[in-house]
Amino acid sequence: MxxxxxxxxxxxxxxxxxxxxxxxxxxxxxxxxxxxxxxxxxxxxxxxxxxxxxxxxxxxxxxxxxxxxxxxxxxxSEITTPTDEQLATITHALKTVLAESTVYGMNKDEVLSIALTIMSDYKEG
Amino acid sequence: MxxxxxxxxxxxxxxxxxxxxxxxxxxxxxxxxxxxxxxxxxxxxxxxxxxxxxxxxxxxxxxxxxxxxxxxxxxxSEITTPTDEQLATITHALKTVLAESTVYGMNKDEVLSIALTIMSDYKEG
Amino acid sequence: MxxxxxxxxxxxxxxxxxxxxxxxxxxxxxxxxxxxxxxxxxxxxxxxxxxxxxxxxxxxxxxxxxxxxxxxxxxxSEITTPTDEQLATITHALKTVLAESTVYGMNKDEVLSIALTIMSDYKEG
Amino acid sequence: MxxxxxxxxxxxxxxxxxxxxxxxxxxxxxxxxxxxxxxxxxxxxxxxxxxxxxxxxxxxxxxxxxxxxxxxxxxxSEITTPTDEQLATITHALKTVLAESTVYGMNKDEVLSIALTIMSDYKEG
DNA sequence: GTGGTCTAGACCACG
DNA sequence: GTGGTCTAGACCACC
The missing domain is CATH 1.10.10.10 (Winged helix-like DNA-binding domain superfamily/Winged helix DNA-binding domain)
Known part of the structure; x- marks a missing residue:
């Protein structure tokens, strides 16, 4: 660890x-x-x-x-389904980081590609 | 504004x-x-x-x-192409929020769909 | 049990x-x-x-x-009549929980109604 | 204070x-x-x-x-209406104290009378 | 001046 | 041995 x-x-x-x-x-x-x-x-x-x-x-x-x-x-804890509060947290955080990436001149495909690469290390298909 | x-x-x-x-x-x-x-x-x-x-x-x-x-x-400022530092900032921030979303039990499509919705409000195709 | x-x-x-x-x-x-x-x-x-x-x-x-x-x-033990110490314990505990219920916006009738419902499961008329 | x-x-x-x-x-x-x-x-x-x-x-x-x-x-904070979690907290706390009062031999009227006295110091009619 | 963070070290309740 | 609580004292970010 x-x-x-x-x-x-x-x-x-x-x-x-x-x-x-x-x-x-x-x-x-x-x-x-x-x-x-x-x-x-x-x-x-x-x-x-x-x-x-x-x-x-x-x-x-x-x-x-x-x-x-x-x-x-x-x-x-067991992983279940997200609560509303958890969803809101994630959405808010995504808004902030995606806005920043846009302002930095990254295009959407580029950002999505990075996201997919990151998520490939994480659990579930 | x-x-x-x-x-x-x-x-x-x-x-x-x-x-x-x-x-x-x-x-x-x-x-x-x-x-x-x-x-x-x-x-x-x-x-x-x-x-x-x-x-x-x-x-x-x-x-x-x-x-x-x-x-x-x-x-x-004009929007150009991201510097290495800016890329690293975004990547790091994405790692954190995507890990959290995974732990909350959100699946990848769900997260990507939220990301696309957010980005549709932002500039550039 | x-x-x-x-x-x-x-x-x-x-x-x-x-x-x-x-x-x-x-x-x-x-x-x-x-x-x-x-x-x-x-x-x-x-x-x-x-x-x-x-x-x-x-x-x-x-x-x-x-x-x-x-x-x-x-x-x-047999149930008799409460000692002064027991009375004080109950009174103190009630103070705490009733204050909290008040702060949560519960009105008195509401609290008493809950109390009666609970006590209906307990012994004695 | x-x-x-x-x-x-x-x-x-x-x-x-x-x-x-x-x-x-x-x-x-x-x-x-x-x-x-x-x-x-x-x-x-x-x-x-x-x-x-x-x-x-x-x-x-x-x-x-x-x-x-x-x-x-x-x-x-403003006092509004209790959340479910707050209601559950109060109910659980009441259960405990009312059970104890019963075991101490206090009858229901006695307990309610103490509760009313306490609440008369608290806000709202 | 305020709360936020961090450290260091202590004793206790619990299991 | 574990987390819970408390103290004492420090520096920092914020407003």
């Missing part, structure tokens, strides 16, 4: 963690019902504070991507 | 401004060589601090989307 | 146990002088740790709801 | 804070759109850590009782 943290990035460490854990799940390297490392051990591995990992885990729980079982650990 | 600021959002106001101005350019409501409103007038319109608008403009300049001409104003 | 444990709940398992056993007594499914299952058998039934059940039983004893007879078992 | 913290209580300080702030809102001492004290000033007033107050505020936001406006402050 490779996670790379960029401490000097403008993106908060806990957000980097959230994003990379989501990618690991999307790639299938973390499967539903898999147990995540304990906050302490992951913090030690990455050289960050326990609370930072803890915050990332709680953010993933808020997004309903993992479930935290107190005193026991955190497990990856 | 409709810009809507959500003060209670977790996203900083200046970032909201950046994103919405990019969308306006993507939609063609702001064209290359158009002049943006002055920092003062836009701040007054939106009821936000002048420094906040100023920061947004400088962020857009850093992204090479507008040019700030001191004492004169800010104008929308 | 149906007891349902939610391991991923934020509420400690032993507290869930305490609450559900109290509900069973309130509903009359456990009567005064009935014997509770042994710590070992209940733990096995629920798939939880023996210490967890033990802690729940001792919490119920502290509340004077059951009596633990060493080497013999635990029996449901 | 009187808030009393019991540091030695078994109830976490941040939970005590949450409950007391909810009571203040229910009593109308804090009105919708009122601004809460800053996390730092309230922490100083109560002699607790800033992060503890911060956690309480975020818990209230999760319950949709206040809105946190980053870098600006926290304001009490």
């Amino acid at each position: 490779f996670i790379e943290i960029e401490p000097s990035s403008e993106i908060p460490i806990y957000t980097q963690l959230v994003n990379q854990l989501i990618e690991l799940i999307a790639k299938g390297e973390l499967q539903p019902n898999d147990t995540l490392p304990s906050v302490r051990s992951l913090a030690a591995d990455l050289g960050v504070n326990m609370h930072t990992v803890n915050k990332a885990y709680h953010e993933l729980e808020r997004k309903r991507i993992i479930r935290i079982i107190p005193k026991s650990g955190a497990v990856v | 409709f810009i809507e600021i959500e003060p209670s959002s977790e996203i900083p106001i200046y970032t909201q401004l950046v994103n919405q101005l990019i969308e306006l350019i993507a939609k063609g409501e702001l064209q290359p060589n158009d002049t943006l409103p002055s920092v003062r007038s836009l701040a007054a319109d939106l009821g936000v601090n002048m420094h906040t608008v100023n920061k947004a403009y400088h962020e857009l300049e850093r992204k090479r989307i507008i040019r700030i001409i001191p004492k004169s104003g800010a104008v929308v | 149906f007891i349902e444990i939610e391991p991923s709940s934020e509420i400690p398992i032993y507290t869930q146990l305490v609450n559900q056993l109290i509900e069973l007594i309130a509903k009359g499914e456990l009567q005064p002088n009935d014997t509770l299952p042994s710590v070992r058998s209940l733990a096995a039934d629920l798939g939880v740790n023996m210490h967890t059940v033990n802690k729940a039983y001792h919490e119920l004893e502290r509340k004077r709801i059951i009596r633990i007879i060493p080497k013999s078992g635990a029996v449901v | 009187f808030i009393e913290i019991e540091p030695s209580s078994e109830i976490p300080i941040y939970t005590q804070l949450v409950n007391q702030l909810i009571e203040l809102i229910a009593k109308g001492e804090l009105q919708p759109n009122d601004t809460l004290p800053s996390v730092r000033s309230l922490a100083a007033d109560l002699g607790v850590n800033m992060h503890t107050v911060n956690k309480a505020y975020h818990e209230l936001e999760r319950k949709r009782i206040i809105r946190i406006i980053p870098k600006s402050g926290a304001v009490v």
